Amino acid sequence: MIALLSLAFAGTFDDWSKATTTEAKLDALFTVLNDEALAEDHGMAWSHLGEVLEGEKLEGAAMIAWGRAFAAQVPDHAVEAVALADQVGDHNVVAEGLAELEKLSIDAKDAKSHVAYVVARDLLRRDKLGPTLDWLKKVDGDSPDFADAESVRGIVLANQGKNEAALVPLQTARALGVTLNKGERFDTKLLMNLARVYYGAGNWGQSIYHFKQVPRDSEYWAEAHFEEAWAHFRGADMAGTLGLLHSHGSPFMEGLWFPEADMLRAQSLFMMCKFGTAVEEMDRFEKRYQPIEESLDAALSGLDAKGTWAELEQYLDGGSTKIPGLLLRPYRTQDRVEEARAAVKHYRTEAGELSALGKHADTVKGWLDERADTLVEREGSRVLTRLKRDRDEVHQMLTDLELARIDILQLESRLYERAAATGVMEDIQADRIGKLRELRKKKGYEVWPFEGEYWADELGWYQVDSRSDCPESLARKIGG
Amino acid sequence: MLTTLLAAVLSVASAQETLELGRLTDDDISVVQKTLYPKEGRTEFGVHLGVMPFDAFLVTPNLQVSFDKHSSDRFSIGALVGVGYGLQNVTSRTLGSPTYGVVPYAYRYLGSALVGFQAAPIYAKMNLNGARVVHFDVYFAGRGGVSLERSIVPDGSFAVAPTLSPGIGSRFFLGPNTALRVELRDDVLLERRALTDKWAIKQNAGVTVGITMFSKVEGRP
Secondary structure, three states: OHHHHHHHHHHHHHHHHHOOOHHHHHHHHHHHHOOHHHHHHHHHHHHHHHHHHHHOOOHHHHHHHHHHHHHOOOOOOHHHHHHHHHHHOOOHHHHHHHOOOOOOOOOOHHHHHHHHHHHHHHHHHOOOHHHHHHHHOOOOOOOOOHHHHHHHHHHHHHHOOOHHHHHHHHHHHHHHHHHOOOOHHHHHHHHHHHHHHHHHOOOHHHHHHHHHOOOOOOOOHHHHHHHHHHHHHHOOOHHHHHHHHHHHOOHHHOOOOOHHHHHHHHHHHHHOOOHHHHHHHHHHHHHHHHHHHHHHHHHHOOOOHHHHHHHHHHHHOOOOOOOOHHHHHHHHHOHHHHHHHHHHHHHHHHHOOOHHHHHHHHHHHHHHHHHHHHHHHHHHHHHHHHHHHHHHHHHHHHHHHHHHHHHHHHHHHHHHHHHHHHOOOOOHHHHHHHHHHHHHOOOOEEEEEOOOOOOHHHOOOEEEOOOOOOOHHHHHHHOO | OHHHHHHHHHHHHHHHHHHHOOOOOHHHEEEEEEOOOOOOOOEEEEEEEEEEOOOOOEEEEEEEEEEEEEOOOOEEEEEEEEEEOOEEOHHHHHHHOOOOOOOOOOEEEEEEEEEEEEEEEEEEEEEEOOOEEEEEEEEEEEEEEEEEEEEOOOOOOEEEEEEEEEEEEEEEEEEOOEEEEEEEEEEEEEEEEOOOOEEEEEEEEEEEEEEEEEOOOOOOO
């Protein structure tokens, strides 16, 4: 029986190799693929199909075919497939199959490393942390992908909660990035990751140090500034937290989604017994986020992954959306979204250029459409999940506000009791001048008083110098 | 009456102090901004075009070259060398016309070499219609040196005059290493005039506008 099957394939393979037209080649290969009795040869047939499709400059279709070949343990053309994936922007289509391979038969070190890195990155995106580390081991230390691979290794280790261990690969990646001239964006991403890992390890000082190095003109700056505020907060530096978050309260940041920053500010004010301002902050939060929560809730009701993707595309193309724009803004610079958009566009375009495939055009079109739909579904679903999480978080914050108000009411009355008993004797103006004088001693810095006016170039340079108003007994209570 | 007034004042004061409690005010916030355009330790070299428009008989276009060494962001020492040529203005030409036939005994500026200091106590910024923030400083200059002048009457005698030159100016920072410098200065010259054989005090007040270049700071573009 086996001999008969092999003979049958040999016959079809002969048909394929002798065929002179694309359609005839596809006839032969589809004959094998449509025959369940030849299942063992399907992998090779997919691989040959990829060759034919690549020859027709149908990159998307070729990747799909090769991806299926890899899944069937036929490792040929791995380098070409990954090169096409780099070009199209969809690595998952080949990486998922490559990840199943028991062995990569690639001789060239750099090419093998690149394939391994692409597979590892895809595995990380699918939250498969263990296999990611296994594939990263295949990246050669001298290959151009090693810096990226080390960066991914650091992220995986951090995700596994091994923050101390994550520092070494991240630092290696950063140093290599400088040597290989990988650019400011790469360096900034690593700074962010290092700062987050230090934060995870409870090393607030190093975390702050790394967040501070994120350039002001970077797309990550507002995020870095906010997370730096968290590091100050965790380090019990409430004034530092408030100084950093002052930028997030400026009109320049109104288009950004940082509800947590507003809550953290209120919380820091609370910790310093600045109850009056904390209440104002809470009122402001409610006034700002209640309508956003409502419109987000309305926008998300009945919205599926496909609809979310359509909304995101509309936003990215400058159109109006039901989902508030400030929630979609972060996706403007997200690599994954950019790659998915490019890939979907490629698949859709390619689906209209299949005339050379003759009667097989419809089949291949079906693959391309399906792949584009899968990407839309996958990315749309990811964005939708995140949006729902954002909505739930804001909802929770708004609910928590009410409880915080009750706390404040009780604590505030104790604060005023203390004030009534001790009086407030400081000469406020003298104190203010003294503070400014002290600040002016700082070399290389200009000091300006803040008079309620926000200047774009002052964002990130605010400092709060205020004493806690907590009487000792209250501080103990607030501190827990 | 006095008691009532005192009570009112005290209650206002008390209310103000109470307000500070439990609140974060603007006074608690400062902007501590890394100096975008540091001058300390840098050398500034500039070329300036100027005019001395206030003389009764002459208008003097001139070219100045400056060199300053900033020991701090607030203080520098430097030198300023200039050349120019005083052109007779309408008054001077009218007087010299056949109608009057009088040539005023004026001296025209030919050049000067001054050394001195600059103190820049003001550093500020302005918002240009919301489109751009321009940082600038305001400095006061005190310089001394010599000026070379020549009489416009036919005897053509020269005067090498000791000069004191107070000035006020401003640098508008255009980039990390360049600035537009505008200065108003008043050269006070003590001149020995040949025809009258007398010492005379003369003022060459002028305005200059120039571009200056700063030496680079390590770690900055």
